[in-house]
Amino acid sequence: MIRLFIFLLVVLALGWGFSWLADRPGLISITWQDHLIETSIMVAATMVAALVAAAMILWWIIGVIWTSPYSVRRYFRARKRDRGYQALSTGLIAAGAGNALLARKMSLRTRGLLSSDQEPLIHLLEAQTALIEGRHDDARKKFEQMVEDPETRELGLRGLYMEARRLGANEAARQYAEKAVEHAPYLPWAAQATLEAHSQSGRWDEALRLLDQQRMANILEKAQADRWKAVLLTARAGDRLEGDPKGARDDAMAALKLAKDLVPAAVIAAKGWLREDNIRKAASALEGVWKIEPHPDIAQAYVRARSGDSTTDRLKRAEKLEALRPNNIESLIAVAQAALDAQEFRKARAKAEAAARMESREGVYLLLADIEEAETGDQGRVRHWMAQALRAPRDPAWVADGFVSEKWLPVSPVTGRLDAFEWKAPFGQLEGPIEEGTLAADNAIASLPPVETAKDEEPPKQIVIHPAPAPEPLKSELAVAAKTPAPANVKPKDEKLPETEEEPVPFFGRPPDDPGVKDPDAGQPATRLRLF
Structure with missing residues (x-):
């Protein structure tokens, strides 16, 4: 653009000059060796311009002839270089595709057309070719040569790092990554590998310092950097909890500001506050995370915040958690467990059954088995819930x-x-159809007869089960049934119950999987009523 502008200025200047001479006519006389030459000013100016142009053309022709050998050599050298780069490009593509034969062929051709001192990518092509051919020792030697060159140092360290990881030499891989970070802290793979190495060895301060450097270099996104920093702060807080509770609490609270749903940070922060007898702030930290992510660890830390609380107080705290996150399985399990500890079996059973209907899992059925054991002691019912727990999905x-x-x-x-x-x-x-022999939550709960709550001084009442109405039998069967006396444990339908005994609730489900062990001393009925 600048050259075009200068060219236009020169053309305009020449045009303006000739126009100025045309407006001012005159003659020029030249006497040279007894010869008189007279001409107009316009013709003289035109001749001068022609002579200058001819001199420039002649100079250009002489320059072309003088530099022609160099131009020829440069042409053939450029052609050879282009062929070398074409072979290098084809070889790298073949190595990336896993074509070892073509990559090896292009590597040899590139060596003949290009110099490795001028083009470092030749080392990369040879190293990649050696890798896909299985010659790992030759590949490592190439990577070591690349480390010596400042231009390919990062690429060589990357190759040595990957080879060390392949061989399981984690310490060597860590050293290569740290060396790469020293020369180029902006490399994502080196920074992440070094960060993971510091984290594995528990050097949280160095890991946090490196993470801040990555954040300043814009290697990581803000959300990812904040999440990792919160994790590192939580890990450091966990290590400092016993020796420095205040420092651990500060780290955990800083982690919660970066990741509000980080459950371990909330638990550690609450423990730190409880070491200072500040129950209000400990509860506030736990409640904040519970509203976002209900977790059994938070429920346990919240319910048992004060060691001197009674079981009734713990139940009230569990109910407060349920009020913060209603219709949540973790809330229901927390209340059910606290109610079981407080010996409020009716509430514990209701909450546990609601949790089982919400999500069928192993821990819920085990909790129902504990409730059954504590309330009734019926081993058949306990084994029923244990069987359901065995078949149910595992807890998170x-x-x-x-x-x-x-x-x-x-x-x-x-x-x-x-x-x-x-x-x-x-x-x-994965969620899928219920396995064979496994009951759904509603069927597992309905398969047991309801529990009749009795007073402490009275034994559990006998539950009378009325069979479902059967199809009308034949006359011969009716006659046999009429002659057969009824068992002692079956009461007539119209018989009135004593005032102290409650009317049993009919049971329309199926009996439990394991009815329990029969009492050998119990009397056996003389005959058995045939219903079907």
Whole structure:
């Protein structure tokens, strides 16, 4: 653009000059060796311009002839370089596609057309070719050569890091990553590998410092950086809880500001506040996370915040949690457990059955078995709930990369990934049809007869079960049935019950899976009534 502007200015200047000379005519006389040459000013100016143009053309022709050998050599050198880059590009594509034969062929051709000192990508092509051919020792040597060159140092360290990870040499991989971070802290793979290495070894301060550097370099997104920082702060708070409760509490509260749904941070913060006998702030921290993410760890820490509380006080605190998150299975389980501890079996059973109807899981049926054991002691009913728990889906747990942990951990023990643990059902159980022999929640609850609550000094009352109406039998069967005396434990339909005994509730479900062990001393009826 600038050259075009200068060209236009020159053309305008020449045009203006010739126009100015045309408006002022005159003659020019030149005497040279007894010759007199006279001409007009316009003709003289035109001749001068022509001579200048001819001199420039002649100079250009001489320059082309003088530089022609170099131009020829440059042409053939550029052609060779283009062929080399074409072979290099084809070889890299072949190596990426896994075509070892073509990659090896293009690597040899590139060596003949290009110099490795001028083009470092030749080392990369040879290293990739060696990798896909299985020559890992040659590949490592190439990567080590690339580390010596400042231009390919990062690429060589990346290759050595991947080879160390492949061989399981985690310490060597960590050293390569740290060396890469020293020279280029903006590399995402090196920064993340170093961060995970610091986290695995428990060096939380160094991990936090490195994470801040990544945040300032815009390597991580703000949401991801805040989440990881909250996880690292929570991990450091867990290590400092016993020796420095105040510092652990501050770290946990800072983590909650970055990730409001981080359950372990809330539990650690509450424990820190409770060490200072500040129950109000501990409850506030737990309630804030409970509203977002109900969790059994929060429920346990909240209900048992004060060690001197009675079981009734704990039940009230559990009911407060239920009021914060109604119609939630964790709320129902917390209230049911607290009611069981308080010996309020009716409420415990109602909440546990509501939780079972909401979500069928192992822990709910085990809780119903505990309620049954404490309230009635009926071993048949207890075994019924135990059987349902055995067949029900497992309770959620902290799971990371297939590893199930009893408590939350900041990094995965399998892969070393940061913030890998999730609260979910182990082994990724999928929802599907009910397995054979498993009852749905409603059927499992309805399959047992209702429980009659008795006074403490009276034994449990006998529950009378009336059979469902059967089809009309044949006359011969009626005659046999009329001659057969009724069992002692079956009462006539019209017989009035004593005033002290409540009217039994009819049972229309099926009997429990295990009716229990029969009493060998109990009397057997003389005959058995045939119903069907």
